[in-house]
Amino acid sequence: MNDDMFARNVPGMTERLQGAVVAVAGCGGLGSNAAVALARAGVGTLILADYDTVEPSNLNRQFFFRGDLGRTKTRALAAHLRNINPDISLHLYQVRLTPDQVDPLLGRADLLIEAFDRAEEKQWLIETWCTLFPEKPVIAASGLAGVGGTGALRVQQSGALYICGDGVSDPETEGLCSARVALTANMQANIALALLCGKQHI
Amino acid sequence: MSGTITVNRETMEWRPGMTVADILEERRYTFKMLVIRVNGTLIKKDRWPDAAVPEGADVQVLHLMSGG
DSSP states (O other), X not given: OHHHHTTTSOTTHHHHHHTXXXXXXXXXXXXXXXXXXXXXXXXXXXXXXXXXXXXXXXXXXXXXXXXXXXXXHHXXXXXXXXXXXXXXXXXXXXXXXXXXXXXXXXXXXSEEEEOOSSHHHHHHHHHHHHHHOTTSOEEEEOOOOSSOOGGGOEEEEETTEEEEEOSOOOHHHHOOOHHHHHHHHHHHHHHHHHHHTTOSOO | OOOEEEETTEEEEOOTTOBHHHHHHHHTOOOSOEEXXXXXXXXXXXXXXXXXXXXXXXXXXXXXXXXX
C-alpha cells in the first residue's frame, strides 16, 4: 500500500522518516493535527500520550469525528492514523503525563511535539525535556487562539527548543478555532519533518 | 564598574550576584508562564530565585500561553 502513498513526497524524505520516532504529548487540537501531518508524511513511529476522551467541544478543531465521541483520544486518533497509513507503528499511553513519566514513556523519541493545552503543563514538559535531553528537539506551541492574525504566527528558536505561535493570544478571551490551531499544529509538524530530514531551514 | 547581559537581545546592566528572578523583576515580565534559558541552558522555575546569571550572559525569556 505504501508504495503509492508516498509517491508525491519530497525526494529522499520517505526513507529518512520511516526510521524516525516522534513523541506527541497531548492529542487535542495541536497533537491530533500534528500527528496526522506526521503520519501522512511517513514518520515510521509515533508515541501518543493523552488522558482524555473525545467530547463535542473538541470537534471544532481536533482531528476527530462524531463517531469518536466518548472514545479515548489516543485510540480514536490511532484508528485515524492507521486509516491513513496501516504500516505506521504507534505506541499509545492513556495517561495524564507527569514529569517522571517523560523519560520512560517518551524518551526514546528523536524529538517531542509539545501539544498540551495549559501553559503550566507546557512549562513543566519543556523544562523536563530540555533538562533530560538538551540536544533533542522539543517543538512547542504558544499563542494560537482566535481567528485571523495569520502573519503573527512565527517560530521562536532557542537551541533545540522551538516555539510556534504568536506568543500572546489567549484562549480565555479569544477562544480556540479550527484554522489557527491547525496552522500552528502544522507549523510544529513542518519543523519536525525538516529536522528529521536534516534540512537547514526549518 | 559593572558589566552587561543580554535579555531577549536587549542589553541590560549586570551586577554581581544577579539571579534569574532579579532579571524578571527588573524587566517586569507580566506573563505567568515563562521558559528561561541562560547561555543556552534551561533554568527550571524552582531555581530562578537562586540561579546566578554570569556577566555577559545571553538570557532568553520565552512566554507560554495556554491553548491546544
